[in-house]
Amino acid sequence: GAGVSQSPSNKVTEKGKDVELRCDPISGHTALYWYRQSLGQGLEFLIYFQGNSAPDKSGLPSDRFSAERTGGSVSTLTIQRTQQEDSAVYLCASSGRQGTQPQHFGDGTRLSIL
Amino acid sequence: EDQVTQSPEALRLQEGESSSLNCSYTVSGLRGLFWYRQDPGKGPEFLFTLYSAGEEKEKERLKATLTKKESFLHITAPKPEDSATYLCAGGGSQGNLIFGKGTKLSVKP
Numbered sequence: 001g002a003g004v005s006q007s008p009s010n011k012v013t014e015k016g017k018d019v020e021l022r023c024d025p026i027s028g029h030t031a032l033y034w035y036r037q038s039l040g041q042g043l044e045f046l047i048y049f050q051g052n053s054a055p056d057k058s059g060l061p062s063d064r065f066s067a068e069r070t071g072g073s074v075s076t077l078t079i080q081r082t083q084q085e086d087s088a089v090y091l092c093a094s095s096g097r098q099g100t101q102p103q104h105f106g107d108g109t110r111l112s113i114l
Numbered sequence: 115e116d117q118v119t120q121s122p123e124a125l126r127l128q129e130g131e132s133s134s135l136n137c138s139y140t141v142s143g144l145r146g147l148f149w150y151r152q153d154p155g156k157g158p159e160f161l162f163t164l165y166s167a168g169e170e171k172e173k174e175r176l177k178a179t180l181t182k183k184e185s186f187l188h189i190t191a192p193k194p195e196d197s198a199t200y201l202c203a204g205g206g207s208q209g210n211l212i213f214g215k216g217t218k219l220s221v222k223p
Contacts, residue, residue, distance in 0.1 A: 004157070033210060042118075043158070043201070045210040056208045091157055102148060103211060105157030 002026065004106035006092050012112045015084060021077045021109045025094030032075050033095075033103055034067060038088040046090075049075060079111075087113045116141045118204050120214035127192055127221050135187040135217045137202030145205035147185050149178050152199045152216070161200075192221045 005024040013019055025032050034046040045059040049069040060066070064082075069075040079086055089110050093103035119138045127133055139147065146165050150158035162171045164180035171178050175196065177188045187200055199218045203211035 031209065035211075035213075040215075042215040043203075043211070043213040045206075045212070048209055050209075056210070058208075059210070093157075102146075102160045102163050104160060105150075107155070107157045 004092055004094055004104055006090075006106035006109050008109055009107065010110045010112075012114065013082060014114050016081055018078065018080045019082055019111065021079075021090050021111070023075045023077070023092030023094075023106060025073065025075070025092070026104060029094035029096055029104075030072065031095045031101075031103075032069060033093045034075070034077050035091045035093065036061075036088045037091055037108070043091065046077070082111075082113045084113045087111055116204065116206055116212045118202055118212050118214040120200075120202050120217050122217060123215070124218045125220070127189075127219070129193055129221055129223050130191045132188070132190045132192070134189070135200055135202075135219070137185040137187070137214055138183060139185070139202070139204045139212075140183075141204035141206060141212055143207035145207065145209070147180055148203045148205065148211060149185070149187055150201040150203065152201055158201055189219070192219075194221045194223050197221045 007022045032049040035043040037043050051072045064080045067077045089108040091108040093105045095101045095103045117140045121136045146163045149161040152158045162178040167182045179186045199216040201216045203213045
């Protein structure tokens with residue numbers, strides 16, 4: 001498809017396990033963003049990539065969170081030793097260029113930590 | 115600190131009853147003011163970008179306007195299919211979006 005694709009759409013895991021979330025951006029988009037949406041909260045910025053580099057990691061909530069992007073395309077967000085407060089919807093967006101161009105979102109991964 | 119505040123949190127309208135949603139922002143080095151629509155279980159869908167005070171954009175029954183401190187999303191003669199959560203976001207200096215918590219709009223037939 002032409003849009004941003006995220007997988008899995010749903011993930012249920014036990015506290016303490018590691019999880020990997022995947023994002024496939026719109027073809028040709030150089031900028032990629034990760035956000036987290038918790039119940040009753042606004043979208044919270046986590047990290048962005050321009051190409052394969054991540055100039056701004058300030059939004060990652062703890063050192064259990066990491067992200068990478070390879071080949072200027074697919075990105076993975078990894079959460080190690082998951083905690084119950086990590087339960088949220090993780091959304092990925094891409095845009096043609098970092099900055100003023102609109103970001104286009106995938107439908108997210110709904111993560112539930114038991 | 116960069117901040118975006120939306121009001122009201124929820125809005126219930128009758129079909130055909132026009133209204134406005136408010137977005138107040140304080141974003142250093144604002145790089146655009148963005149409006150999105152979000153349906154349950156879906157990601158935000160892009161609606162508009164506004165870049166300078168006085169700018170207006172329209173799409174079907176929606177019109178977005180921008181001042182130096184606020185943006186408004188005007189909904190004219192809404193239909194039930196306009197029911198959704200509308201999100202406002204300021205473009206930050208790092209390229210990220212700073213989102214408000216949204217306005218949940220319900221339009222009853």
